[in-house]
Amino acid sequence: MKNQNRVQALLHSMGEVKSLKKFRAIFETIEGIIFGNRVVTLRAPHIKDNIEIKRYMSFAIIGLMPATIAAVYFYGLYALAIIMTSYVAGGLVEVAFAILRDREIEEGFLVTGLIFALVLPPTLPLWAVAIGSIFGTFFGKEVFGGTGRNIFNPALVGRLFITIAFPQQMSAAWKEPFADVISSATPLGVFKVSGEMSSYMDLLLGMHAGSMGELFRLGIIVGGVFLMLSKVSNWRIPVSYLGTVFVLSLIGSPFINTIAPPIFSLLSGGLLFGAMFMATDPVTGPRTNEGKFIFGIGCGLMTLLIRSFSGYTEGVMFSIIFMNGLNPLIDHMVLKSKYRNNKL
Amino acid sequence: MKVQNGKITGGYEFKQFLGQPESGLVVQEAPEYLFVPLCSASLGIKPLVRAGDKVKSGQIVWQDNDSISSPVHSPVNGVVKSVQKMNYLDDEILSLKIESASSEGWESVPGSGSEWNKLGKDEIEKILYLSGTSALGAEGIPTRFRTAVISPEEVKHIIVHYTFAEVYNPDISLFLDNGGARKFTEGLAVLAKIMDQAEIHIAVGINSSTWFQVIENALPEDLSVEYHRVKPKYPQNHDSVLLKTILNLDLPTSYSGMNRGVVIIGIQDVCQVYDAVVTGKPLVDRIIALGGPGFKDHSHRQVKIGTTVAAIATNNLSFDDPEDLRFINNSVLTGSTLSPESPIGRNSEVLVALEEKRGQELMFFARPGFGKDSYSNTFAAKFLPFTRKVSTNLNGEVRACLSCGFCQNVCPGGILPNILFPYVERKMLDETVIQYGIFKCIDCNLCSYVCPSKIPVASHLKEGKKELLSEAFVSEKDFINAYNLIGLGEATDEESE
Numbered sequence: 001m002k003n004q005n006r007v008q009a010l011l012h013s014m015g016e017v018k019s020l021k022k023f024r025a026i027f028e029t030i031e032g033i034i035f036g037n038r039v040v041t042l043r044a045p046h047i048k049d050n051i052e053i054k055r056y057m058s059f060a061i062i063g064l065m066p067a068t069i070a071a072v073y074f075y076g077l078y079a080l081a082i083i084m085t086s087y088v089a090g091g092l093v094e095v096a097f098a099i100l101r102d103r104e105i106e107e108g109f110l111v112t113g114l115i116f117a118l119v120l121p122p123t124l125p126l127w128a129v130a131i132g133s134i135f136g137t138f139f140g141k142e143v144f145g146g147t148g149r150n151i152f153n154p155a156l157v158g159r160l161f162i163t164i165a166f167p168q169q170m171s172a173a174w175k176e177p178f179a180d181v182i183s184s185a186t187p188l189g190v191f192k193v194s195g196e197m198s199s200y201m202d203l204l205l206g207m208h209a210g211s212m213g214e215l216f217r218l219g220i221i222v223g224g225v226f227l228m229l230s231k232v233s234n235w236r237i238p239v240s241y242l243g244t245v246f247v248l249s250l251i252g253s254p255f256i257n258t259i260a261p262p263i264f265s266l267l268s269g270g271l272l273f274g275a276m277f278m279a280t281d282p283v284t285g286p287r288t289n290e291g292k293f294i295f296g297i298g299c300g301l302m303t304l305l306i307r308s309f310s311g312y313t314e315g316v317m318f319s320i321i322f323m324n325g326l327n328p329l330i331d332h333m334v335l336k337s338k339y340r341n342n343k344l
Numbered sequence: 345m346k347v348q349n350g351k352i353t354g355g356y357e358f359k360q361f362l363g364q365p366e367s368g369l370v371v372q373e374a375p376e377y378l379f380v381p382l383c384s385a386s387l388g389i390k391p392l393v394r395a396g397d398k399v400k401s402g403q404i405v406w407q408d409n410d411s412i413s414s415p416v417h418s419p420v421n422g423v424v425k426s427v428q429k430m431n432y433l434d435d436e437i438l439s440l441k442i443e444s445a446s447s448e449g450w451e452s453v454p455g456s457g458s459e460w461n462k463l464g465k466d467e468i469e470k471i472l473y474l475s476g477t478s479a480l481g482a483e484g485i486p487t488r489f490r491t492a493v494i495s496p497e498e499v500k501h502i503i504v505h506y507t508f509a510e511v512y513n514p515d516i517s518l519f520l521d522n523g524g525a526r527k528f529t530e531g532l533a534v535l536a537k538i539m540d541q542a543e544i545h546i547a548v549g550i551n552s553s554t555w556f557q558v559i560e561n562a563l564p565e566d567l568s569v570e571y572h573r574v575k576p577k578y579p580q581n582h583d584s585v586l587l588k589t590i591l592n593l594d595l596p597t598s599y600s601g602m603n604r605g606v607v608i609i610g611i612q613d614v615c616q617v618y619d620a621v622v623t624g625k626p627l628v629d630r631i632i633a634l635g636g637p638g639f640k641d642h643s644h645r646q647v648k649i650g651t652t653v654a655a656i657a658t659n660n661l662s663f664d665d666p667e668d669l670r671f672i673n674n675s676v677l678t679g680s681t682l683s684p685e686s687p688i689g690r691n692s693e694v695l696v697a698l699e700e701k702r703g704q705e706l707m708f709f710a711r712p713g714f715g716k717d718s719y720s721n722t723f724a725a726k727f728l729p730f731t732r733k734v735s736t737n738l739n740g741e742v743r744a745c746l747s748c749g750f751c752q753n754v755c756p757g758g759i760l761p762n763i764l765f766p767y768v769e770r771k772m773l774d775e776t777v778i779q780y781g782i783f784k785c786i787d788c789n790l791c792s793y794v795c796p797s798k799i800p801v802a803s804h805l806k807e808g809k810k811e812l813l814s815e816a817f818v819s820e821k822d823f824i825n826a827y828n829l830i831g832l833g834e835a836t837d838e839e840s841e
């Protein structure tokens with residue numbers, strides 16, 4: 001206890017030293033991570049829940065762990081290198097802004113940095129990873145004022161940018177797990193061209209080409225359900241998103257051959273990963289419970305439309321980003337109709 | 345016996361917090377000095393005694409017939425030392441410092457006796473008034489002596505509640521076991537007699553079947569009550585939630601049940617009604633539950649009103665330095681902080697002592713959390729039968745709102761605190777905020793409790809409501825008309841005359 005106080009006092013006083021004052025945010029962050037908060041409540045409520053943002057974000061990371069471990073298992077050290085690059089490059093932006101604002105580094109980046117890495121193709125050059133991570137953190141989050149104030153999912157902003165900027169690296173260089181050969185098609189791509197479908201077992205276990213984190217779907221389902229049960233993510237979005245895709249493909253696939261059958265639709269591409277970990281981002285999702293259903297239904301509809309009727313094979317990223325932009329409108333309409341008769 | 349099940353929107357059950365009150369009862373001797381709260385200092389009504397006067401236990405020392413109030417008694421035999429102002433429950437009040445000589449006996453209230461049934465309504469009301477009993481309940485018991493904002497004839501319902509909704513709750517077996525139920529039901533009969541238009545409802549949050557049976561067995565034949573099984577979820581004990589659950593009546597913001605003709609009262613209060621009317625005992629003491637890890641012994645205390653927190657805490661603290669503790673009156677979620685010099689008042693029921701914890705454990709966020717309470721399911725305590733630690737620490741750092749939605753899921757008013765508070769923060773208050781239901785907020789503070797970003801959401805909402813009222817976006821009249829509130833208009837009219 002005594003040593004703890006000493007270290008804590010040292011960290012605190014370092015932030016007060018004149019030459020180090022600029023970096024106070026960093027010392028405070030370290031102090032916060034190790035020792036927690038020294039502040040007590042001022043008035044009622046005299047007690048506070050134990051959940052706080054560090055715990056909240058740690059749980060999001062735990063939920064992502066099955067997918068992450070699978071990615072490293074499938075693609076070896078290079079996958080780890082991509083994750084580290086994403087963290088370091090985006091982290092620099094985050095730290096720079098923390099110093100600039102003289103505010104503690106926000107924990108949300110730990111999740112964004114990992115999600116961004118996991119939605120990338122496993123062959124992407126590290127420089128492209130760095131550019132995407134920096135762009136996503138800067139334009140997706142910091143320009144709006146940091147975690148909690150951004151409109152679009154920062155990981156998706158980064159991925160969207162490099163998809164457009166480096167199309168060659170982003171869409172042509174897929175690789176199957178454990179393989180050395182570059183193959184050029186994901187199951188969705190194969191279906192789009194030939195109508196052939198991979199086996200459901202291969203899809204569940206991730207034995208095919210794709211973005212490195214979206215493959216091990218069994219783990220994604222486990223991680224996603226874990227997050228919903230722990231209340232860190234809201235069940236309404238995955239349920240309505242996946243439900244919409246399921247129902248629409250069930251109705252559409254017998255009549256339109258570009259629409260895949262329901263189970264294949266659910267298990268292919270980045271749908272599960274997107275629905276479980278990206279659409280559920282509370283900051284960029286709707287704030288009302290009713291809005292969450294509308295958001296999920298919108299995402300599902302958009303995903304199916306893009307997959308089946310556009311030049312792109314996958315529509316998860318576009319649909320979530322598009323629906324992110326609609327959120328204020330969704331919330332506004334929900335509130336206006338929910339409280340239409342309320343005067344006081 | 346018919347039992348109805350009550351529903352609550354949102355809410356949260358505080359389970360197994362460390363330092364629960366235990367069922368024993370210790371009668372505490374009166375300390376050397378007592379500080380008896382009289383009235384708000386702004387009211388400026390002088391007591392009937394002066395420094396140096398001798399007082400007897402049960403003697404009326406303060407009385408005012410013009411304001412809504414009930415007489416105050418000296419809780420002991422002794423000498424008045426001074427009349428002084430002090431801070432109490434976030435208000436500046438006038439109080440009487442009394443040096444206690446003995447606490448034996450009390451001056452009986454005239455007219456009382458077991459034959460109360462033969463008395464007229466006016467005589468019973470007079471006993472309740474003269475014994476100070478009419479000060480009990482959140483807003484007083486209505487009598488013809490201006491003890492509450494409405495008259496007894498205007499009361500349509502009486503709700504007696506033991507919801508077990510707070511973090512620390514008193515034990516009702518002290519009042520209902522060993523023949524207590526007989527006194528309780530007779531107290532109810534007294535209330536039923538003076539408020540003869542009212543239906544009586546009893547709402548219990550835990551072991552309800554047992555207690556209903558105990559009460560039913562003791563109930564006089566000519567008295568009928570309705571039983572309500574409610575969830576032991578906070579804030580089931582708040583007026584507007586009780587009204588909604590039991591009577592399906594709406595009550596906005598911080599108005600009391602009284603404003604809709606409902607008297608809300610606790611079990612101990614009803615027992616005091618019996619004591620006053622049958623045994624002639626004036627309101628000179630209270631039974632206080634001790635909660636929180638700050639106390640060593642958690643038995644209930646029977647203390648004289650005016651006993652200081654320090655006197656109760658002496659030799660009963662688990663911390664050496666009382667500076668490390670915070671004392672709280674009644675509710676951890678909404679109660680005021682008490683200084684060690686603060687007295688126990690007539691409406692005190694629970695005294696809580698919490699640790700002022702300035703620092704968390706090493707790497708707190710990465711621990712399994714065997715003793716940590718949370719609305720979320722991210723701590724092991726949620727799934728295991730361990731007691732939960734509690735302190736005044738923020739348990740985290742203040743961050744921007746993530747819109748996690750916890751606040752809207754626990755809100756008993758069915759509103760969206762995460763949408764409303766930014767309007768207040770950015771000073772964009774207008775009709776939109778009112779339309780979105782800011783006045784359905786009942787100040788239960790639960791949103792501030794569950795917030796992972798440690799945002800004082802409830803304080804923002806409270807400030808927003810105050811601002812909207814002061815800028816005349818709404819007025820009291822609007823509430824009176826929209827909700828058929830009573831006991832408000834007349835009061836303001838008289839003041840202006």
